[in-house]
Amino acid sequence: MFVSEDWTKSKWVEKADGKLVREIVMDSRYWNRVQYALSVFQPLVKVLKMFDAEKELAMSHIYKAMEDAKEEIKKLFGNDEAKYGEYLKIIEDKWNYQLERPLHLAGYYLNLAHFYIDHEIHNKTEFIDAMNQCNIKLNPDLEVQDKVVMDVEKYRFSLGSLGKEMVHGGHTLGAARHICARRPCVYYI
Template identity: 35%
Template sequence: MMDSVANYGKGLKLPTYHETRVTFLKKEVENMHFTLDKYKNEWKKIGCTLMSDGWTDNRERFITNFLVNSQKGTTFLKSIDTSDISKNAENLFQLLDSLVQEIGEENVVQVVTDSALAYVSAGEKLMEKRCKIFWNPCVAHCIDLMLHDIGDLPVHANTIKKAKKITFFIYRHIWVLDLMRKYTKGRALARQGVTRFATAYLTLKSIYQQKIGLRSMFASEEWAKSPYAKKSDGINVQLIVLSDPKFWPAIKFCLKCVIPLVKVLRLVDGDAKPAMGYIYEAMDRAKEQIRKNLNDVQRRYRPILRIIETRWELQLHRPLHAAAYFLNPKFHHDPNFVANEEVRVGLYEVIERMCPTTLERCRIDLQLEKFDKAEGLFGKEMAILTRTKK
């Protein structure tokens, strides 16, 4: 805006108070409604997802943002103060149900919330009333909970605690921070992830990458002559970096356990492509990679996979994920694709819920045969996919 004012030059006439509050505001509202109508038209054609995102404001009120997502993008619907209802399943159900009604039941494919118990109960109630709609927990939130549970394992908890001591000490003292940047060539230690617990592990990764720089810094003459080298917290951090025989191997072990999960988290939290058709395969690939990272030693990978599988079975193992995986041409037409019983059950549960009449399901069965054989329009889709790979 300031560039436009400067480009106009001397003599620019500012809008009046009335023009700003009435004329221009009305035009902006009309433009916004016009844009929103484009999104709404797409919701009617291919469906959409109602999503919730909660946060706490500076007055300690729990505010929930509701957004609608489709292939065209994500639009903000409204913000509601849910302080009094965030833990009441019945009230949450009434709220979600009213929002579905506002969007149009026929337009909503799924409702996504976090996996708190009240939301789980509200989601189940919603699915009972709205027979074609699915409720699913937020995948990013569930993976973050996996990382939280893994982070509670003794070796992970101790390693993260030591890493926090290092970053807290370095970033609290400007002189030490400047010295660290000198030895790490300006690279930071603290790394921001898409979730709280992903951040902890990304910081571990950053510390490990700067291992040589950190060890050189704490072994340097500059450090030894500084007053910080005489303080108790400085001595403790120096001992962790230079003399703790378990610290660096423990970081390497922790990263092998969780980096495959962090990659899945980036997939589901990104905007590059719709993640629904990739979640099922991505989780399988992550578990397999964790096994390989830990050299297929069961006593090492079993506690990690047990945590992942528990969360997956209780929260993430959903029919829509299985159906989306089955119908993703990238996987379905791969020579190694296997639609096991779990995947097919999920597919048919989705078909039965979304298409209640026998005639509709028969038509879908016929189309699935063509999809399997890549015939008709599905053949054209495969040709496009093949060219894209090349």
């Protein structure tokens, strides 16, 4: 742009603002910073594209995509929290305010694609707390709440009718686990 005939004939070539812009854009440090910014935001753009997709997307998949994006950003900074911490704080603040709600966490937790693949999910209090909050809100009756808790445990360990062929596309839970490992599932209880 700055070596083109259009630029050399423009009124900006002699103005202080034009010279300053040319100096900035021609400096390799500027382009290094642009590349750096693009690297940081690329994982987030992937998540935004998921929101923009034509087909409906389950919230649990968006949640997983955000977790993956944050991990990608951490890796970009060599897992050095002093370098990535400020970026992740901004992301977390926006995410927690806008989207991280108990119902979304419960949906992530119960989704076959995560429930049986992410073996640590059952130890994460954020998901257990979200399940409990949803259970209490949706079921004011204590007996129903207890039944839901027992059913979730049956689901977790594939017990009783939850261990047999189910309405998960006609697959057993074992088969569903393998299918979900290969492609996103949208099956829910």
